Amino acid sequence: MSERVRNGVAGAVIALSLGVVVIVLAGSPPSHADRVAHLASILKCPVCASESIASSPSDLARQLHVVIEERVAEGWTDDEVIAFFVSTYGDDVLLDPPGGGRTALLWVLPMLAAVAGVIAVTSRRRRSATPPLEESDRHRVEAALRERESP
Amino acid sequence: MIASLGIASVALALASAIALAVTGFRAFIRGGEGTTSLRLPVWGLLAGAIVAMGALEIALLTDDFSLRYVAENHTRDTPLLFTIAAAWAALEGSIVLWGLVLAGYAFWVHRSVGEGDRIGVAALAVIGLVGIFFFGMMLTAANPFVTLAVVPADGSGANPLLQNHILMAIHPPMLYLGYVGMTVPFAFAIASLLGGDSTTVWLERTRRWTLTAWTFLTLGILLGAWWSYEVLGWGGYWAWDPVENASFLPWLTATAFVHSAVVQRRRGMLQAWNVALVIGTFALTILGTFLTRSGVVASVHSFTQSAVGPALLGFLLLVLVAGFGLFAFRGHLVASTPRLDSLASREGVFLLNNLLLALFAFVVLIGTIYPMILEAFTGDRVSVGAPWFDRAAVPISLVLLFALGFGPITPYRQARPGILWERLRGPLQATAVAAALVAVAGVRSITVLTTFALATLIISAIVRQAHFTARSRPTSYVRAVGGLYRSDPGYWGGMVAHVGVALVAIAIAFSGSFDSRDTVTLEVGESARLHGYTLTYSGPFFSEQDHRTLIGATIVLTRGESGLGTLQPALTQYPNQVQAVPTPAVHTGLREDVYLSLVRIEEGTARVTIDVFRFPLMWLLWLGGLVVVSGGALSFFGRRRLRSEATLEAVGV
Numbered sequence: 012m013s014e015r016v017r018n019g020v021a022g023a024v025i026a027l028s029l030g031v032v033v034i035v036l037a038g039s040p041p042s043h044a045d046r047v048a049h050l051a052s053i054l055k056c057p058v059c060a061s062e063s064i065a066s067s068p069s070d071l072a073r074q075l076h077v078v079i080e081e082r083v084a085e086g087w088t089d090d091e092v093i094a095f096f097v098s099t100y101g102d103d104v105l106l107d108p109p110g111g112g113r114t115a116l117l118w119v120l121p122m123l124a125a126v127a128g129v130i131a132v133t134s135r136r137r138r139s140a141t142p143p144l145e146e147s148d149r150h151r152v153e154a155a156l157r158e159r160e161s162p
Numbered sequence: 163m164i165a166s167l168g169i170a171s172v173a174l175a176l177a178s179a180i181a182l183a184v185t186g187f188r189a190f191i192r193g194g195e196g197t198t199s200l201r202l203p204v205w206g207l208l209a210g211a212i213v214a215m216g217a218l219e220i221a222l223l224t225d226d227f228s229l230r231y232v233a234e235n236h237t238r239d240t241p242l243l244f245t246i247a248a249a250w251a252a253l254e255g256s257i258v259l260w261g262l263v264l265a266g267y268a269f270w271v272h273r274s275v276g277e278g279d280r281i282g283v284a285a286l287a288v289i290g291l292v293g294i295f296f297f298g299m300m301l302t303a304a305n306p307f308v309t310l311a312v313v314p315a316d317g318s319g320a321n322p323l324l325q326n327h328i329l330m331a332i333h334p335p336m337l338y339l340g341y342v343g344m345t346v347p348f349a350f351a352i353a354s355l356l357g358g359d360s361t362t363v364w365l366e367r368t369r370r371w372t373l374t375a376w377t378f379l380t381l382g383i384l385l386g387a388w389w390s391y392e393v394l395g396w397g398g399y400w401a402w403d404p405v406e407n408a409s410f411l412p413w414l415t416a417t418a419f420v421h422s423a424v425v426q427r428r429r430g431m432l433q434a435w436n437v438a439l440v441i442g443t444f445a446l447t448i449l450g451t452f453l454t455r456s457g458v459v460a461s462v463h464s465f466t467q468s469a470v471g472p473a474l475l476g477f478l479l480l481v482l483v484a485g486f487g488l489f490a491f492r493g494h495l496v497a498s499t500p501r502l503d504s505l506a507s508r509e510g511v512f513l514l515n516n517l518l519l520a521l522f523a524f525v526v527l528i529g530t531i532y533p534m535i536l537e538a539f540t541g542d543r544v545s546v547g548a549p550w551f552d553r554a555a556v557p558i559s560l561v562l563l564f565a566l567g568f569g570p571i572t573p574y575r576q577a578r579p580g581i582l583w584e585r586l587r588g589p590l591q592a593t594a595v596a597a598a599l600v601a602v603a604g605v606r607s608i609t610v611l612t613t614f615a616l617a618t619l620i621i622s623a624i625v626r627q628a629h630f631t632a633r634s635r636p637t638s639y640v641r642a643v644g645g646l647y648r649s650d651p652g653y654w655g656g657m658v659a660h661v662g663v664a665l666v667a668i669a670i671a672f673s674g675s676f677d678s679r680d681t682v683t684l685e686v687g688e689s690a691r692l693h694g695y696t697l698t699y700s701g702p703f704f705s706e707q708d709h710r711t712l713i714g715a716t717i718v719l720t721r722g723e724s725g726l727g728t729l730q731p732a733l734t735q736y737p738n739q740v741q742a743v744p745t746p747a748v749h750t751g752l753r754e755d756v757y758l759s760l761v762r763i764e765e766g767t768a769r770v771t772i773d774v775f776r777f778p779l780m781w782l783l784w785l786g787g788l789v790v791v792s793g794g795a796l797s798f799f800g801r802r803r804l805r806s807e808a809t810l811e812a813v814g815v
Binding site: 024028036053055063065073103106107 | 395396397398401402403404459505514520521525529532533536540542543544546547548550553554583587588590594597602606608634636744759761773
């Protein structure tokens, strides 16, 4: 097979497969995320160190899971359920702290670090790029390496 | 008697550590001469540490309750294995283990130090300084040999969670071999700063210790996850708990170091960054010890109850100030001059890898300590839990996996797009087809799809590279494949670890996205059908063991016509402990685990309530983890044999 045919086949396989992925994902009905499970996973079990209501095996967590189920069934919104838990048990019931107020830094600092890191890497002073090896030189290097690695 | 022996041996180790620091620095100032004077302190350190550990074990094994540590962590009924493991089940004993491991590493380092080795003696002196702190703690704030005026007839025993599984005996020593091992590259980095040595000698010399520490740390974390899954009964293996994060943080920076060290050895770059990474990694191991051992995690107010917390915090600040202070003043002496030719190169991908791992570590660090700092300064309590960590960890991990896919096949200096395309053409096809297959098979989560596709990219790129490298060899293909590892153990060991990471990533994605939890209540003889499984409660069981009582339910698990066996989730009751400990039962299947955790077993035992979890592909998580560990070990054991060395050996030099 020539290089051109190989490239063509590769492009076709990749495009076709990605097409399948897009069609399957687009065709599937939008997933109705289980609101109860979501709420139970972001609210801390008040008597536990760091476990959520969903993951804690404690009795209180079980009871609170039922409370969430009831409130959702009664038509409460997510925000209303969360506000209810915060007012009852305090701010530390939120396992996913809000992006404002006292926990704003938790969101700002990682972003600043990411930006600083990217700037640090991309702004490294660079030497003028060395020209890529000529094809003939590359073959000579490879031949030399082969020769060296042979027993 | 045992207490006196213990204290005397700790005092010997402390004196030896002081002597090691003094003679080490003196030898350093004299240009590395007089290294024989270090032999006695090193032997003294090792002997003192071994006898101290031995004394503690003897006290435990002989039920010597005159020692407070024994009285608090041991009972007459405790089985042999957990009696031995009780030596590191609590703070004081774990510091003794820490000291023993440190002494072992000091001994190992000493064997590599010869006359005139300035960097080596300075490194030993730094290890001596670290030893002074830990053996000093054993004599003061964390003394395991404190005796009781009134000797109790029996002890109260360790935390039941620590007596429930054999892993408790193995997990902490593995973790400590990793944690403490990071002292060695740290010591050599400080030594090269002190000596103003800008060569890569310290990297070459510490390669084996770094890999040893990294491999044990990886194994320790893996065993911890397994213990959490098998023993704790909440059905998970990772909860972003501060104690878990404490072990994960140095792992992240150590992993970054393992990679950036390659760049420095191959291209002479990133010298200063490597020194900073190593100092940071060591500081994170001290931070981890502080978090796990000071009580600060439970409440910031509990950590001043003993002097251990403030002592560790003080030592951490000392490491940070001294380490980075030295780095600030002398870092320019070790900084390297070669610059990056192009970001599109192996070095560029290594930089990306380091950037991501450092960012990952920073995010985990912030999330772990933020609630404590906020509470300490304002008294406000907030939680930072799994949802917050996941949001940061998932995108960073996905980009890392992507870099893992093409990094190892990217040429150094400058990668032309043509070469990259040639090397990635096959793997990218495999990746796209894999994504299509799992999508058709019913996976709708974009995160899971992406993870699976990237894992395919990683593995297929490695397989392709192995195939073409072997094919280019003049020997037969089979022999060439076998000889790949020996030709470059560092690289191929790393590739094995990469395959393991890919497998772990698949397992995490699938088990986290397609798990389920149901709670069932069953009468004797009753069955419940769940997700195609049938659970039948055939009756309760009791088991009186010498140090605990089990009460549990015998559940027969079937799927369709085939019986999958009997599972016995239980509640374990220890004497002197109020709360019964759930002991889960797991059926491991190729497709998924069925995990039963007993919630309640009622009076008369006619009825039980059980949590039924399903976790897909869990075996792949453990397998992948072991593959990562073996990749580290393979890198360690092999040494790249250069033709010149082989020739020299052949002619008998």
